[in-house]
Amino acid sequence: MLELPRLVDQVDAMGEEIARRRTAYAKLIANARDALHRFDEVNDDLIAKIERAKSQDSSWRGARPLGDRLDARIIPDAAAENVSLIAVDGSQIYPDRHGPALYYLINTGVIVLRQGTGEAPIVATRPQLFFREEDIYNDDLELLNSQAINDQRELEEMRELAHWAAEERKHWGGDLDRLILALTDGPLLTWTREEQRGEDRARGRARMQAYLRALADIQATGAIPVGYVARPRSANVLRLLHVAQLSLAEIDKAAVRASRYQALTDAALFADLRPNERSALFTSTAQANEADFRAAGQEIAFFYLNVARHEHEPRIARVDIPVWAAKQKTLVDRVHRALYEDAEGSGYPYVLIRAHELALVTYQERREFESMLNIEVMRRTSEPLSPSIKEELKSYF
Numbered sequence: 001m002l003e004l005p006r007l008v009d010q011v012d013a014m015g016e017e018i019a020r021r022r023t024a025y026a027k028l029i030a031n032a033r034d035a036l037h038r039f040d041e042v043n044d045d046l047i048a049k050i051e052r053a054k055s056q057d058s059s060w061r062g063a064r065p066l067g068d069r070l071d072a073r074i075i076p077d078a079a080a081e082n083v084s085l086i087a088v089d090g091s092q093i094y095p096d097r098h099g100p101a102l103y104y105l106i107n108t109g110v111i112v113l114r115q116g117t118g119e120a121p122i123v124a125t126r127p128q129l130f131f132r133e134e135d136i137y138n139d140d141l142e143l144l145n146s147q148a149i150n151d152q153r154e155l156e157e158m159r160e161l162a163h164w165a166a167e168e169r170k171h172w173g174g175d176l177d178r179l180i181l182a183l184t185d186g187p188l189l190t191w192t193r194e195e196q197r198g199e200d201r202a203r204g205r206a207r208m209q210a211y212l213r214a215l216a217d218i219q220a221t222g223a224i225p226v227g228y229v230a231r232p233r234s235a236n237v238l239r240l241l242h243v244a245q246l247s248l249a250e251i252d253k254a255a256v257r258a259s260r261y262q263a264l265t266d267a268a269l270f271a272d273l274r275p276n277e278r279s280a281l282f283t284s285t286a287q288a289n290e291a292d293f294r295a296a297g298q299e300i301a302f303f304y305l306n307v308a309r310h311e312h313e314p315r316i317a318r319v320d321i322p323v324w325a326a327k328q329k330t331l332v333d334r335v336h337r338a339l340y341e342d343a344e345g346s347g348y349p350y351v352l353i354r355a356h357e358l359a360l361v362t363y364q365e366r367r368e369f370e371s372m373l374n375i376e377v378m379r380r381t382s383e384p385l386s387p388s389i390k391e392e393l394k395s396y397f
Contacts, residue, residue: 021263028261029268032241036269039244040071046244052251053243054285060256062243063236063282066301066326070240072280073273076333082116083179083338084168086223087351088160089359090153093366095136095143100370100385101377103131104144106153108160109358111351112168121351125358126160139200155207157184158214158225165223179334180223185352187234188215188227188320189300191288208288212296219298219324224335227320230348232304234318235259236284237266266304267316273306276340278319281326301326305336307343315347 039046042065053060093105105127112122130136130152136144161182172178190211218225238261246255270279283289283301293299301323308315319339325331342349374385 025264025268028264029271032238032261032264032269033272035241035245036071036237039241040069042068042070045248049243049246049248049251050240050285052248053256056251057253057256058287060239060285061234061236062239062285064240064285066281066283066323070237070280073277074279074333074336075274075277076336078330078333078337080337080341081179081334082114083181083334084115084172085111085113085181085183085338085342085349085351086161086164086168087111087113087183087185087349087355088157088164089185089352089355090157091359091361092149092153093361094146094149097143098387100387101131101373102136102143103129104136104149105129105361105369106149106156107359107361108153108156109355109360110160110164111354111358112164113351114168114171121354123354123358126156128156151190151204151207154186154190155211155214158211158218161225162214162217162221165218165221169221169223176222179338180221181226181335181338182218182223183226183228183349183352183355185230185356186227187229187300187318188225188322189284189286189289189293191286191292208292212292212298215298215322216296219322224325224331225322226335226339227300227318228339228349228352229318229320230315232267232316232318233265234284235261235265236302237279237282238264238269240282241269266318270304270306270316271314273304273314273316275306275308275311275314277306278336279304281332283323297324299323303332303336305339307340307347309344309347315343317343 046065050062050064053062088108088110090106090108092107093103095102095104107125107127110122110124110126114121138144138148161184165180165182168180169178190208215225239256239259242259242261243251243256245260273279281301281303283299289300299322300320302318302320305317305319306314307317317339319335321332321335325335339349342351346353370385378384
């Protein structure tokens with residue numbers, strides 16, 4: 001039971017703290033925007049500072065500019081076109097030690113929207129059940145944690161995108177003029193966990209390689225993988241701007257990590273983008289991006305896009321695309337326009353909304369699944385499954 005009256009003083013203090021932060025953050029963002037314009041030109045001095053920061057702190061996740069200006073602002077002049085939008089999203093049921101059985105489930109939802117054809121969208125789901133001991137336990141015989149399940153879900157989403165991209169290109173008879181976007185709800189970049197060891201680390205590396213193969217499979221179809229982050233929390237560009245304001249001699253590990261823009265995000269920095277305007281292109285200096293992804297020819301670039309229709313309510317999204325696509329300016333313009341058009345109305349791509357609806361596993365659906373499982377177990381053993389006492393008691397509240 002939450003006794004709200006007992007929180008009055010704490011809520012008052014929290015409100016005061018939020019107001020203080022907003023004032024302080026507004027000044028920092030103004031400083032960052034000034035730096036963005038002062039260091040607008042990408043030159044040898046800026047590149048040297050980036051290299052120095054990375055050499056001093058290999059875990060530094062800053063940004064590398066792909067163009068010749070940091071402060072570029074682009075509204076595409078590409079003509080509107082009909083494209084094929086493939087979107088995938090996933091949901092999961094995590095292993096529950098208090099549940100009737102140990103398992104986890106990943107459900108992926110996919111929608112294919114063929115603009116200009118008048119056809120109803122194609123929708124599909126793919127539920128996968130993991131229940132064997134080697135599926136649900138790690139190398140230390142511990143139950144898989146939520147992050148491990150999320151990693152597997154990311155892989156299954158990318159595999160689905162690769163499958164449907166191939167099917168969509170086949171539908172168009174291999175015609176490469178038809179733009180196909182393969183969208184996922186979230187960043188394209190994934191990585192292995194440094195804390196993993198032994199067989200767990202080996203499995204993490206295997207998952208990474210499978211993920212990269214799926215990206216390569218999408219590339220082979222001529223489709224463009226796109227990661228769409230609706231409320232980005234990353235700060236790669238702000239970290240770059242912090243380093244840009246240091247002298248080369250000042251850049252050491254401590255200085256790199258002590259960013260003057262702590263707690264701020266790139267979304268706040270680019271909140272002044274006009275509707276339908278995007279930022280310059282960057283890549284992340286994350287180790288996975290500069291090692292695994294680059295080695296596989298799948299290094300990830302990103303830009304920020306304001307998908308809003310009105311000046312006073314910016315909706316800043318981060319858009320991830322592979323560098324091989326980002327290097328084609330006209331292609332970036334086409335991706336930009338397609339996303340902006342599909343987000344009309346809600347400020348979020350329609351196909352991703354539908355993919356989420358398809359993937360979502362509700363509480364009632366979980367109960368029905370576990371009831372179905374219980375019937376099957378009773379048929380084979382005559383003994384029903386049962387949750388823990390703690391789980392049973394929850395049903396009374």
